[in-house]
Amino acid sequence: NGLMISALAGAHGVVEPPSGQPADLYLTRAIEAADFIRTHMMERTTVMTTVGGKERPAEVLLLYRAYREGRGRVLGFCDDYAFYVQALLDLYEASGGDLQWLRLAKEVLESQVLLFWDEEGGFWSEPQMASSSHAPTTTTLTNITDPSSPLGVFLRTKYVYDGAEPSPNGVSAMNLLRMDALLQRQDKQGVEHDSPYLRKARLLLGTLFEKMPGEGMPQMYVAADWLTWRDELAIKQILFLGDQSSVEALHRAFKSRFLPTSVVHFMTSGEQREFFRDATPHLTDEEGGGDVKPQMVVCEGRTCQRPCMTVDDVHALLDR
Known part of the structure; x- marks a missing residue:
């Protein structure tokens, strides 16, 4: 759905709709899809996170994996978050700057960081929680590699290679860089302050390129190219x-x-x-x-x- 929303947003104003259809057909369909996900496949909740060795509550948006006659219980994977954030950024632009989509993209991206970010660089594909009730109040983020956990799995994976779909880390790197460019902090004297989005993008690209050099990850190279242009103020x-x-x-x-x-x-x-x-x-x-x-x-x-x-x-x- 996220990839389809991006395609519809990109087509708006560039590709003519079929004869007899309204000029804003593609934008309307993109908005309907994005709003359905926001309304029916997301849930706002509070999780306990550990920062600097101390636990603190944090509010996140949980994105669910599937919907059929109601929302399923399985939480979304990293690619679900990455593709939806990308879609929301594309929809912000296609809609002429409707800030509701940019604000939602920011919130979903920050939730993705809480659920999937690896401090050594990059995003895990699996969340720290494997499932959730339909109405949680406060949930402790669980290390799902712990087999003793009721939500446990034995392995968390990290994908960087593109296949039929682009890799979640490649798309996430671009999302971080685009958000940095939209919300970068720069004072009136032109002094720029690195955003947390930029710092994470640098760590993601540096770590994953070092560990997994080679071909098969064009989306990562697109993000690396953007970062090069950014560093040259271009x-x-x-x-x-x-x-x-x-x-x-x-x-x-x-x-x-x-x-x-x-x-x-x-x-x-x-x-x-x-x-x-x-x-x-x-x-x-x-x-x-x-x-x-x-x-x-x-x-x-x-x-x-x-x-x-x-x-x-x-x-x-x-x-x-």
């Missing part, structure tokens, strides 16, 4: 400013070009401007308030191009 930050309905044509023009090392910020509403003012204060220099004319601005590091005011401007800039 990730393109695309800002859409002005009224939401007025920037749709500019956004479609942007989506018609392939920019794999870019991240999109929408500042077309007061809520969005306030959100990114808190999350990425260095970008608010460009947003110019709510009365700015519809435009797209492309920034790399602290340098921004002249605003694109028309579709032709967008194509001319991106085709250079």
Whole structure:
């Protein structure tokens, strides 16, 4: 479902729906699928985690593996979380910056870290809990490699090679890097502060490439390429400013070009401007308030191009 939501979100505005179908067909279906998972296949609960040798409660979103006439009891695996986070990030962009999807992506990613992260680097495929009741209150995260545990299994695995589906670690590395780019902390003087997303992405890629060199993991190489571009301040930050309905044509023009090392910020509403003012204060220099004319601005590091005011401007800039 996560991969299908990403496909639908990517098709919106680029692929024409079948004759007689509404123009937003693919986006509508993506939203329906994402909302079904959020409503029927997720559960908010509290778990006890160990940090610095001390136990503390933490709230997580549990994602369930299957649904048939009701939610099953088996918890999702790492790939379920990774694909859903990727889908939510894609849906945030396709929907013109609907922050509910970005906020949910952040929460699901942080839950994934609690349930699957290996402090030596990378994500286990199995959660620390193998199953859950339908209405837990507080659950202690169980080491499921302990066979004495009622939830125990003998082995936790870690997948990095792509097969019919991309590997959960490859997709998760990209999710961490995209979230870092969306929510990176940088002050007005341009001093950047490494986010926990970036630190985990570096550890994941460094550890897994060292332990498992070779071919068969293109998604990991995509993430490594993004990280290289990021370190060279070459990730393109695309800002859409002005009224939401007025920037749709500019956004479609942007989506018609392939920019794999870019991240999109929408500042077309007061809520969005306030959100990114808190999350990425260095970008608010460009947003110019709510009365700015519809435009797209492309920034790399602290340098921004002249605003694109028309579709032709967008194509001319991106085709250079």
